[in-house]
Amino acid sequence: MQIGALAKATATKVETVRFYEKAGLLPPPARTDANYRSYGSAHLQRLSFIRRARDLGFSLDAVRDLLELADDRAKPCGAVDAIASGHLTEVERKIADLCAMRDELKRVIGSCQRDTVADCKIIETLGPRVAADAGTPA
Amino acid sequence: MQIGALAKATATKVETVRFYEKAGLLPPPARTDANYRSYGSAHLQRLSFIRRARDLGFSLDAVRDLLELADDRAKPCGAVDAIASGHLTEVERKIADLCAMRDELKRVIGSCQRDTVADCKIIETLGPRVAADAGTPA
């Protein structure tokens, strides 16, 4: 299987496959006489794993750790759980941050019904209407 | 006002202030004899504006556009609204994506009560249990 076929099978760009190899996530495959990468089903499985983990928002570092754990079937499952739970916490934090942004944006957008920037509540909210005194500017 | 004071007043790092200047968000201030940047209240206002917009998640490009609009008080307010609304849509999309991630993560994490990676549901979910056949691997 050439890199293009592997990429297509996993909905990944060819450049990204090579990037994962360089990043140490995907082991370097055998090469043909023409120096083309030649992949087998083990690579397909591994890249699928990487894609799924990335889709769940795991960082490349986390994916590397998960792959290492997955490779040693005797390792304790708790380590996997710890990575996933830590990531879940992080995702929940991001959601909370974004929800706060969303609420504030909605509040700000809803407050403006004027015509020009001079009266715009949005601009007003962003920059406090301090007297346009320059102090010691330029 | 020196760069350090401006930075402190806006909870910004000194390097970030210089970065905003290079990025064209903050106009270059006057310099002292020693070539130190010298800021006035106009700069303080502008940097505050930038910070607030950034806290709301606007990109630097969007902030640049907002600043341009804010500078011309005759401009129509609708342009501001368009930028903010577009950003709100984007934020809502991100929230939806993250919530989907969170739900899936919770599902996956909750499903595993085993001891080792061999039985771990999390790993199982990430890599489909295809027979560990290598096909034409290395």
Next chain:
DNA sequence: TATGCACCCTGTAGCAACTACAGGGTCAAG
């Protein structure tokens, strides 16, 4: 006066996680 320290300067390199290109080689079909 010296010297130490906090502050300032420029310019560049690094982070994540790719993506895109430049400038080539390979291979099968028409």
Next chain:
DNA sequence: CTTGACCCTGTAGTTGCTACAGGGTGCATA
């Protein structure tokens, strides 16, 4: 035998900073 689709390496770009390295400035204190 040429066209096109594929492959190769290596580097630079993206966003929004952050962190140096390698200097200069300015004030207070011993």
